[in-house]
Amino acid sequence: MSSVLEVDELSVSFAGEDGRMTTVVDKVSFKIGTGRTLGIVGESGCGKSVTSLAIMGLLDPASASVSGTVTFEGIDLRRESESRLRDLRGDRMAMIFQEPMTSLNPSHTVGAQIVEAIQRHRALSRKDAEARALEALRQVSIPSPETRFHDYPHRLSGGMRQRVMIAMALSCDPKLVIADEPTTALDVTIQAQILDLLRRLRDDTGAAIMLITHDLGVVAEVCEDVLVMYAGEVVERASVGTLFRAPQHPYTVGLMGAIPRMAERKPRLATIEGSVPNMRALPAGCRFSPRCPFADAQCRTMPPPIREVEAGHTTRCWKAPLESLVA
């Protein structure tokens, strides 16, 4: 399988007020193949959004120090010039953010904004670019696209704005779409429509999608593979089916127990005690050990390596396979 995106040992550190560096993304590696959807899940501050910004080269070099390699369709992005990256962004790699209103310019019509994006990357006449923009609006199932084309963003609902963002992202046939919490700000019936749309577009265009979310439900709905992040590290990676059936990292297990289930009502939810560690004072050993019910002396002193428990399923846990803990 050829990968569209290959990330190898990507690390990001930020300088604090006192000049000390804090590593917020620590040696993250993964690949995404053509037409695949990889979900990246984790709670606030786990480094999932910073990872995506680092891949796109959108972090300010003055404050963030990035290391590792990012290969997109054979191009080593970290060695490319800023102007070359600008050519790639919005063209062969596109990004969709959580809040469409802040990503759209309020003083231009949505049509003009999509046309601008197309003309930035394609040598098309205004007329052809407009036709392409209309086509993109149609692709994302916006009703009466000819009318919407001339609307300003504030005239559209949240779901419609997110569709416009997706239309813009798709207007240049990207090979990679990074979607950072694309449905978090939307109502549940609108979220279902947008997730449906993402699934359909992946199947139609063969683009690879990297979907960043805090919602395991969203992952189960649209992703094939999933990466779980905790405190800046990848702690588990598996296919979606495997991860939900037999998770191999205690953090993933805890997360699954903490979601209220529709199927049955438990009087109490499982809770992961405490809160995420301060990235400036990480615990020795495994970063999850202070909150892990299975942790022992080894976990508290030695950081676990990432290990493969079965083909395609890796975990950063000394105790894996976890079945042995409750046998």
Add this chain to the structure above:
Amino acid sequence: MTTPILAVESLSKHFVVRRSLFGKPLAQVAAVNDVSFEIAPGETLAFVGESGCGKSTLGRLVLRLIEPSAGTVRFDGADIGALDAASLRLARRHMQMIFQDPYAALNPRMTVREILSEPLMLHGIVERENQPARVAELMRLVGLKPEQAARYPHEFSGGQRQRIVIARALAVEPKLIVCDEAVSALDVSIRAQILNLLSDLQERLGVAYLFISHDLAVVKHIAQRVAVMYLGSIVEVGEAETLFASPRHPYTQALLSAIPIADPGGAANSFKLEGDVPSALSLPPGCAFHTRCPHVAPVCVEQRPVLSAAAEGHSVACHRWHEIAAPDGAGRAETELSPTLERLIAAFGPRAA
């Protein structure tokens, strides 16, 4: 049935969105439209619905933080709309509110001790010399360490801040707490802690919750009864178990089918809603849901359906509910977890409340 702690009757709230030069209202939004319900002592009634359905306005009306356009709110037998400012303040002692953003709800210049002592002083609940002991007790009750009383809100994490807000609400020994998206801003693992805490407190103190949320799975977990709102009106209300197992209103069915469930092998969502919620500025005639309803009939466009009993304790506002088949079984649900995974999850059992 015991006397309800809260009885709301035909409550409506219209906001004027545009006025003429002389102040004559030109356009109105019916945020809450003829809503009636009751909450028993120690019970949780949840209101679910999407943005703009009026659920937050409803919470504010119940506490009389805003004045209703019509209808009455009776709290513990007293009509709170008829109270003067002084008696309203007394009544508010027994009704508290918890908001979504705990940081915005806490004064950053006050320590936790000051935050928790203020309501005690204001309502003269405990003698001055007993206040420190009561503050410590409140902190323990919500799972905070009394040693942290001298700290400021910014020194706590989001989940801990929400615990402070809950402790403050409990300080006055309320009979009803309105929780407006109280866990929506929290991460999954922290959300579970706060939900467990709310359940524990209800069990121990017998407080009733009016729980406002957009998250159906959370609502199913926490509430005994659930009311589904659409464009200012209750479209369906019933016991949580029944309502989730056999939703009768097409909107409830659509909502349930739209929830992403954490199970890749689970049943696919079969029923999708097209389009957006119509503007509350110009409500559709008849049933407000008819513009998106797959079962729409001529009567739905002409007549506004009223809530009527579909079964004991289960009401639905739909002209055609008895013709629409309830989805079979439990609707959308996850497949069962493997026994191994259940045992692993059990290791995360609550150690401290």
